[in-house]
Amino acid sequence: MSSGLEAVKALAAGFATTFKHLFRKPITEEYPEYRRQLPERARARIILTRDPDGGERCVACYLCSAVCPVSCISMQSAEREDGRRHASWFRINFARCIYCGFCEEACPTSAIQLTSMFETCERKILSLVYEKEDLLVDHGGKDKEYNFYKYTGVATQEGGKGEHIKEAKPVNVKSNLP
Numbered sequence: 728m729s730s731g732l733e734a735v736k737a738l739a740a741g742f743a744t745t746f747k748h749l750f751r752k753p754i755t756e757e758y759p760e761y762r763r764q765l766p767e768r769a770r771a772r773i774i775l776t777r778d779p780d781g782g783e784r785c786v787a788c789y790l791c792s793a794v795c796p797v798s799c800i801s802m803q804s805a806e807r808e809d810g811r812r813h814a815s816w817f818r819i820n821f822a823r824c825i826y827c828g829f830c831e832e833a834c835p836t837s838a839i840q841l842t843s844m845f846e847t848c849e850r851k852i853l854s855l856v857y858e859k860e861d862l863l864v865d866h867g868g869k870d871k872e873y874n875f876y877k878y879t880g881v882a883t884q885e886g887g888k889g890e891h892i893k894e895a896k897p898v899n900v901k902s903n904l905p
């Protein structure tokens with residue numbers, strides 16, 4: 728008997744909730760006319776950013792590619808005459824990307840970043856393969872001031888080894904005996 732009463736009570740509570748909503752003004756967000764502001768850390772379309780000098784940040788280290796759980800990043804590394812590494816081509820297959828953000832976490836130069844831009848749907852699956860020219864932007868994204876080549880331990884036009892910001896002088900690794 729008591730279980731019967733409980734069932735009726737549960738039913739009544741359910742119907743009361745439904746009834747309450749019958750008289751509420753519906754809240755409809757008319758997308759795409761209305762676009763909700765997404766949180767800054769929302770993870771959607773990926774970009775490749777530049778340092779404050781306008782140089783490409785990506786040094787083609789392959790870390791993003793290695794960490795990507797679905798293997799959707801590929802590239803080819805190259806080196807300029809001044810010692811800067813870069814990707815001669817860089818490709819992301821967004822048809823496979825799960826927007827986990829691991830690539831951004833792994834990137835040592837703040838080059839690869841996820842943005843909140845999510846409107847990238849396509850009917851043709853091959854259109855979801857983005858090349859470097861589709862990914863490279865002309866700004867620093869979330870990390871505008873960072874300049875990897877001012878800190879890095881390679882000899883560049885910015886200076887020799889050990890001459891960059893906060894950089895220790897190189898050690899002779901053969902002298903590091905236990």
Ligand code: SF4
Nearest residue numbers: 795824825827828830
């Ligand atoms: S967000 Fe995740 S799945 Fe997408 S490219 Fe980066 S690591 Fe790969």
Ligand code: SF4
Nearest residue numbers: 785786788789791834
């Ligand atoms: S985007 Fe970052 S992690 Fe990926 S290859 Fe370039 S520098 Fe390395």
